[in-house]
Amino acid sequence: MVEQGSELSVLARFGIRDPARAVRELPSGWVEDPRWSALLEFVGDRAPDPDVALRRLCGTPPDIVEAVLSDPDKAAPMVAVLGFSEYLSGLVSRLPGAAGVLLGGDGPRQETLRDLKDERLLQIAARDLSSAPDRDSLVRTGHELSDLADDCLRAVIDQAGAEGMAVMAMGKLGGRELNYASDIDVLFVHRTGGDEAEAAAKRVMEAMNGPPVIFRTDADLRPEGRDGPLVRSLDAFAAYYRRWAQVWEFQSLIKCRFSAGDQSVGDDFLELVRPFVWPERLAPEAVEQVRALKSRAEAQVHRAGLSGRQVKLGRGGIRDVEFAVQLLQLVHGRHHPDLRVRNTLEALDVLGAEGFVAEQDADDLADAYVFLRHTEHRLQLISGRQTHTLPTQPARLEHVARGLGLRDSAEGSALDEFDGRWRHTTSVVRRIHERLFYRPLLEAFARTPAIGPALGAEEARDRLAALGFDRPQRAQDLIVSLTSGPSRSTRVMRAILPGLLAWLSETPDPDAGLVRLRDLVSRLESLPHLLAMLRDEPPVAELACRAVGTGPVLASLMQREPGLVA
Numbered sequence: 001m002v003e004q005g006s007e008l009s010v011l012a013r014f015g016i017r018d019p020a021r022a023v024r025e026l027p028s029g030w031v032e033d034p035r036w037s038a039l040l041e042f043v044g045d046r047a048p049d050p051d052v053a054l055r056r057l058c059g060t061p062p063d064i065v066e067a068v069l070s071d072p073d074k075a076a077p078m079v080a081v082l083g084f085s086e087y088l089s090g091l092v093s094r095l096p097g098a099a100g101v102l103l104g105g106d107g108p109r110q111e112t113l114r115d116l117k118d119e120r121l122l123q124i125a126a127r128d129l130s131s132a133p134d135r136d137s138l139v140r141t142g143h144e145l146s147d148l149a150d151d152c153l154r155a156v157i158d159q160a161g162a163e164g165m166a167v168m169a170m171g172k173l174g175g176r177e178l179n180y181a182s183d184i185d186v187l188f189v190h191r192t193g194g195d196e197a198e199a200a201a202k203r204v205m206e207a208m209n210g211p212p213v214i215f216r217t218d219a220d221l222r223p224e225g226r227d228g229p230l231v232r233s234l235d236a237f238a239a240y241y242r243r244w245a246q247v248w249e250f251q252s253l254i255k256c257r258f259s260a261g262d263q264s265v266g267d268d269f270l271e272l273v274r275p276f277v278w279p280e281r282l283a284p285e286a287v288e289q290v291r292a293l294k295s296r297a298e299a300q301v302h303r304a305g306l307s308g309r310q311v312k313l314g315r316g317g318i319r320d321v322e323f324a325v326q327l328l329q330l331v332h333g334r335h336h337p338d339l340r341v342r343n344t345l346e347a348l349d350v351l352g353a354e355g356f357v358a359e360q361d362a363d364d365l366a367d368a369y370v371f372l373r374h375t376e377h378r379l380q381l382i383s384g385r386q387t388h389t390l391p392t393q394p395a396r397l398e399h400v401a402r403g404l405g406l407r408d409s410a411e412g413s414a415l416d417e418f419d420g421r422w423r424h425t426t427s428v429v430r431r432i433h434e435r436l437f438y439r440p441l442l443e444a445f446a447r448t449p450a451i452g453p454a455l456g457a458e459e460a461r462d463r464l465a466a467l468g469f470d471r472p473q474r475a476q477d478l479i480v481s482l483t484s485g486p487s488r489s490t491r492v493m494r495a496i497l498p499g500l501l502a503w504l505s506e507t508p509d510p511d512a513g514l515v516r517l518r519d520l521v522s523r524l525e526s527l528p529h530l531l532a533m534l535r536d537e538p539p540v541a542e543l544a545c546r547a548v549g550t551g552p553v554l555a556s557l558m559q560r561e562p563g564l565v566a
Contacts (some may be wrong), residue, residue, distance in 0.1 A: 007031050015044030017051050025058045035069040042072040046130070047083025048402035056082040056089050064099045077126035078102040084129055084403050087384030091122045102126050113155055114212045120148050125180065125381055133374040133404050135366070139345065141377065142177035149173055149184050152214050153260035156207040162200035164191040165231065166266035167259045170221050174255035175342040179373070181380040181387070183218040184208075185252075186259065189269045193233030201231040216386075221252050234268055241276045247289040251326055253277045254333075255342045278334045287327065291437065294323045311376045312388035316426025318376065320433040321369045325351070327437060332356055335498060344369060355491030358532060361432050368425045375422075378403040390422075435536070467505040469514070478514050482521060489525045496535050503542050507549025516548035516555040523559050530565045540565065 010031060011019035030036040040054070047053035057068060057079070068075040078099065081088045092098045097107020098119055110116045124144045131137040146169070153167050171185035172178045188204070190197040201219075208217040222228055223240040232240070241249075253273050258266030301313040312318045325347045333339040338354065341347050345366055352362025378400050379387050391397050394415060401418035408414050460479075464472035482493045493500075500517065504510045524531040534541045544565060547554035558564045 010037070011040065014040040015050045016040070016054065022051065022054055025055055027058070033069075039069055039072045042076075043079055043083065046076060047079050048399060049083045053079055053083030060092075060099055064103070067100075067103050074104055075102075076130040077123075080129035081122070081126045084378075084399070085125070085381045085383075088122055088125055088381060091118050095119050095122070098122060112212075113152060114210075114214055117148060117152055117214055121145070121180070124148070128377065129381070129403065133370075135345065135370045138370050138373050138377075139177075142172070142175075142179075142343075142373075145178040145180065146173055146176040149178060149215050150259050152208070153184075153186070153204070156204050156214070157200075157261045160200045160203040160207065162197070162204065162261060164262055164265060165189065165197055165200060166261040166263070166269060167204070168266060168269060169255075169257050169259035170252055171255060173259070174257045175344060176257075177343055177345075177373075179376055179380060181385060183216040183386070185218050185221050187222050187256070187269075188219060188231035189237065189265055190231050190233055191262070191265050193231065193236060197231045197233075198229060205230070221249070223249075234265070234272060237269065238272055241273065245276065247283065247286045247330075248293050250277050251290060251330060254326055254329055254340075257342060277330075278340065280334065282331065282334070287331065290323070290327050290330065294319070294437070306389055309390040309392070310388055311372055311379065311390065314426070316368075316428070316430035316433070318369065318372050318388075320429050320437075321348075321365050321372070324365070324433045324436045328356060332495065336494065353491075354494060355488070355535065356495040357436060358536065361436070364428050365432055368429045371421065371425050372429075374404060375400065464501075467501060467510065469505070469510050471511050475511060475514055478518050482518055487525065488528055489521050489531055492531055492535050493521065496541065499538075500534075500541060500545050503545035504549045507546055509551075510549055512552075513545065513549025516552070517545065520544070520548060520555065520558055520562075520565075523562055524565070527562050530562055533566060 007023050008019040011022050014037075016022050026036070043053050043057075044050045057065065068078065072079075078092075081092065081102065092102070095107075095110060095115055095118060097105075101107040101119065101123065107119075110119050124141060128137060128141045150169070150173075157165070157167060166189045168174075168187040168189055169184070170187060172182060173184045173186070178184065188197075188201040190201075205217055205219065208214045219230055220226055222230070223232065223237070223245070250273075254277060256270065256273065258270065297313055297319065298307075298315070301307055301310050307314045310317055322344055325344055328351060329339050329341075329347055336354065336356075338350050339347065339356070341350060348362045348366045348369070351357045352359040375390075376388055379390070381403070382399070390400070397418070398413070398415040401414040404418065406414040406417045409417075411417075412420075460476050461472035464475045469475040479497065483490055483497060501514075504513045504517070507513050521531070524534075534544065544558070547558065
């Protein structure tokens with residue numbers, strides 16, 4: 001017979017913090033069963049909170065315990081759930097057969113839409129918690145949660161009898177990057193509108209918002225917000241966007257996609273809004289309006305004293321990444337269709353690959369975004385609440401850190417490692433955000449119409465002539481040579497050419513200036529740090545354009561001594 005002291009030491013060796021309590025909860029004879037030793041080692045290594053995981057596991061039915069003992073590796077998702085989330089553990093207890101489903105079996109089909117949704121969310125979260133918190137895991141989770149919300153909207157709209165109506169996904173749902181506890185943002189669009197359409201949209205909202213709640217559903221991004229009708233016709237949307245909409249409304253439409261209902265109405269709506277989201281010219285105040293919107297949101301968090309703990313709205317948080325990306329999309333996406341993507345990480349890939357931002361900046365923002373979003377997910381999974389604020393209590397913050405896979409080591413505790421990563425991440429994000437979001441070159445891009453190889457030849461010549469180029473055909477040929485091909489210089493030129501043309505148009509000789517600019521850029525191809533300055537340092541780019549457009553002397557000097565560009 002094994003003494004209790006030995007039992008306690010066994011449990012302590014496996015990472016159990018309160019061995020005495022664990023002994024009372026474990027079945028008699030566990031210490032002689034080698035399967036329990038294997039399971040305890042697994043729980044101690046994998047569970048964010050081994051004590052809680054073991055306690056909850058011992059409270060499950062005997063057949064579940066036996067299945068876990070037989071194959072701990074197969075039980076990794078369940079161990080992660082039980083050892084991290086009170087909310088998810090409650091779903092395991094409440095939903096018939098849910099524990100068996102987490103172990104890879106088939107459970108009884110849930111009878112209500114709410115229970116079907118909860119079971120799928122439980123499976124998504126279990127896979128997420130038992131995976132490395134990397135980009136692949138984040139993307140998969142966002143896609144699966146968004147697909148789940150789409151499926152629930154489809155089920156509800158079918159029951160609501162909403163013929164001729166489309167539900168358009170907005171925000172994170174539109175980008176297929178939904179989190180666990182966020183509201184889902186939607187627009188209701190009807191072919192012709194009317195009282196019946198309004199009533200059907202209300203039925204959809206009531207069914208989604210409960211009780212019981214399926215997904216908290218928000219339609220406040222619609223024209224006039226809560227003061228406007230819940231659903232509009234295609235013609236009514238067109239009239240509003242043409243006359244009354246503000247820049248932030250077009251910014252929100254970057255992520256818009258069809259979710260449920262009448263696909264043809266959804267397709268027509270996307271075609272309707274395209275020229276509003278991607279106009280030839282942005283309003284002169286558009287860039288400043290987006291910046292002002294971000295500043296107001298930031299000020300609210302600062303007044304609440306949460307700037308240093310807010311994952312979403314704080315300095316260096318999720319919104320710093322998203323706002324920088326969306327402003328760059330608004331400005332550059334008008335000229336470059338590849339940028340018209342809904343997902344933040346996909347947009348960062350394009351921004352870096354096509355030269356709109358330095359590739360290192362794009363990679364750093366993507367890595368930071370993945371860490372911040374995973375942190376947001378862990379915060380929300382603990383209790384199922386919509387929260388974005390790090391806890392102040394060290395024990396609770398350590399729980400978040402362990403949920404991200406961090407563990408104590410010789411180099412420091414899991415809490416110390418999380419704190420270091422948090423500080424580094426928010427510092428990097430804020431530094432890059434301020435450089436991109438307040439880049440003066442954006443205003444020059446915003447007021448310049450598209451001119452490039454994708455534009456019709458005659459229309460391109462007309463626009464160049466309007467900018468002051470006396471030989472528009474030659475100018476067009478030069479633009480093609482500057483922007484065609486996969487080289488570093490052509491990527492940078494595709495990103496910044498609208499601003500350069502605007503500055504060249506203000507010089508005494510834009511045509512000769514464009515020739516000299518081409519020659520200078522070819523000289524800078526082998527000097528990437530100087531080439532990048534034209535993109536990242538607007539005063540340098542503007543002065544270079546004014547120099548080459550004024551006369552040959554300075555242009556020749558810069559070609560002979562490229563360092564003068566700096």
